[in-house]
Amino acid sequence: MAKRLLVAYGLWALGGPLGLHHIYLGRDSHALLWMLTLGGFGGGWLWDFWHLPSWVATANGARVARAHGGTVPALSPLRLVGQVTVGVYFGLMAALGLPWVPALLAQPLAVGLGVQLVSSVGDQTSRAPNTLAAAFLTSLLFQGRVLAVLPTSLAATIAAQRHRGYKPPGMPRPRLAARLYHLGLACLAFAAPLACRGLYGAAGVLGTLMALPRAVTELLLTPIRAGWHLAELLGVTGGSSVCEGGTSFQASGWSERQLRAYEVLGLPVGSPAEDVHRSYRDLVKVWHPDHNRHRAEEAERRFIELHEAHEELAGPRR
Template sequence: MVKSVMVAYALWAVAGPLGLHHLYLGRDNHALLWMLTLGGFGFGWAREVLRIPAYVGEANRDAEERKAPPTVGPPPVGPVRFVGQVCVGIYFGTVALIALNYLSFFYLIILPLCVGAGVHLVSCIGQQTSDLQKTLTTCLITSPIFYGSSLSPLPISLAASVTAAQYRRVKAPRTPGCTPELGGYYDDAWKKVLEILLKEYTEKEKEALKVFSLDAEASLEDITHSYRGLAKTWHPDHNPSKEAEAMFIKIHEAYEVLLQRHKPRRFT
């Protein structure tokens, strides 16, 4: 369906900071970035008043015109894109620093992955993309150098942005059955990142697993089965003692900790 400049401008005016006009134009990466940063902190949304006709023209190209043209090298480095990568990387890292810095593995895993995700998201806007794995590797290498510093998102983001710019490329043409994602089209690296984040346990959760003598690979069904067995063994009605009562409370608290982890974070 042909996209309209007037409709795009109307959506930009009504809900531009939330990326509604980008969703209309099929620019999912851009829309996601705008949702997470409220229109590039307002500046990006205001700048788009001059860019919308170009976005609409790009969306209206037919399948042949959308195919990546043969080039002798990568697309030119855009200063606006580079600055955006640095700023969004810092933003993602700062949010993680505020919310998750209590985790023991934060500076080695969580912070670099968050900064790298922000940088890569910006690098994938429009017709360009970059190498996610190399960007994340740079973040993971740089982060330990600034371990424990509240300013670490800045150098990590700078290093990741330089890497993303170095490995920039035109997106591959869309093919039938292809699933678009943050890197342009399906990229196993994102699944690996999610798996790392979902498998990491806090110290409290690790202690809860020890109560049930289970490892980090245990499923919710394994945890529930173990809980029922231990609860039956240590229930005060079957074992009337202070030790049994204390153990029963400990088992129940451990189960609640693991139940909260599995239910809201289950990824499908």
């Protein structure tokens, strides 16, 4: 089916940064490059405006004169700059989206694929093994550091330029569904790691935001709590309320030994002497060492504590 220039311009205007006009004209490598870089970072999309007529003519079967009439394309400074730029871009995206993958694997692979993608735009191509080999060797020299993306991209670009050539003529074109399927897989492979990384970062931000109200509340209450503790230390509050086992009482007027004694006997503070004697007799029978030979150490300790508590509380309140 003949391609129409008006349709190509319409797709360029509506979805140019996503490469819709390139898909329409059968330029899948160019379309994928535009999808992953949003139209060559915007500038490439505008540049396409002047080239659409020739691309439509080529898609309709017009022959394009090859420079110098040979088998090796002429060196294109624009393509060379694009290879270096996209290689660096792919390398940085790999470092951002694949932090769990070793840098010596992810970085050169991403850089090499980016350079190779630019090399295959239009009717040109290059030898992918040579491009990837140059990327891996250069990355190995720089030990996979993030700053190595530039020299790695330069080395891969030089290798791609040295082995550039034309695509074989008369290659069969797959159906549109198959082409879209392959483009979708490529976009998914590029975007999925970045999406996972973004979701992980968003989850961390969400957790921080959820904890923010509590942190603000604690911060606002800090002066109040500090003032209350200071008042307690100065004796302004007249004693503090102490809770133990769900029972509240005024700590002023009772010594720590007496409070501990009531706790050992299992009695509320201020219990009468009769309750003290009764609780003491009952607990002594339970914890007498002669009745607890299987746990002699614990029984002896508890027996001594009961005896000391009884002596502390047996007399009148001090």
